[in-house]
Amino acid sequence: MNILEAAKTGLAEIRSHKLRSFLSFSAIAFGVAAILYTFASVHGMYEEQRRAFELAGPGRLKIGRNWEQAESGKRGLSPGLTLSDAAALRAALPGLHMLYPVREARADFRCGALAQNVAVRGVTPEWRKRDWVYRLRGRLLSDDDVARAARVCVLVAPAASPGPSSAYAGLLRRVDLLGRSVRLGGQPFTVVGVLQSPPLDDDPRWFTGQDTGDALLVPVSAAQRYLARGEQGESAKEAIDGIELDTGDAATLPAARRRIEAVLRA
DSSP states (O other), X not given: OOHHHHHHHHHHHHHHTHHHHHHHHHHHHHHHHHHHHHHHHXXXXXXXXXXXXXXXXXXXXXXXXXXXHHHHTOOTTOOOSBHHHHHHHHHHOTTOSEEEEEEEEEEEXXXXXXXXXXXXXXXOGGGGGSSOOOEEEEOOOOHHHHHHTOOEEEEEEOOOOSSOOOHHHXXXXXXXXXXXXXXXXXXXXXXXXXXXXXXXXXXXXXGGTOOOXXXXXEEHHHIIIIIOOSOOSHHHHHBOSEEEEEOSOGGGHHHHHHHHHHHHHO
């Protein structure tokens, strides 16, 4: 039987059993579609994972404050984690892709009739080197802002969500605050920049467990001077809550970690 005869026989069978042929073709089509959908979903998750790890950094490391010591009031031989520690680490490891200190705070945000307690992060310009998913209007914080403890801030507009949003988020959607003065913790701050977060379904940070909660940004020195609460003494003025760094290469992380531990012990 040649190919032409086989084709004729097949067409005759299809015409003779139309329903059975339709069901067979449908089953094959659905099976192929399911396989293609599965491959597409797996590929999509892989791409999201790759993008998330690129954003987070291959040699990411977080140094946290010893809160047990801070809360118990034990000073020991160390004043705790400070800006001096961050400067010493930068000097000891100049090749780091990113290193910035973090000072966390809560402060009353006031603008017109709005008053709401918001999360504030005191950082340096190196903050933007990782986890950057935003659209920027205005400018970011500068080294000069940090040096002067300038009362400037960058507002982070959260992504729109189907559920109820906070009054702060609603204000940022309705009103352009760029260049205006707001009050944080009773102090006047000038808004020098506004960051717009991406939609939740397009934000890869959730894949690596990075915090996708949005906070208002100020110079770390301004957070220490104007917004820190509940700590006393000279060391408290320089205290920070953590240091975030990235070596730029996962292979260099173990050696960098040993060097970091040595510097902090010293």
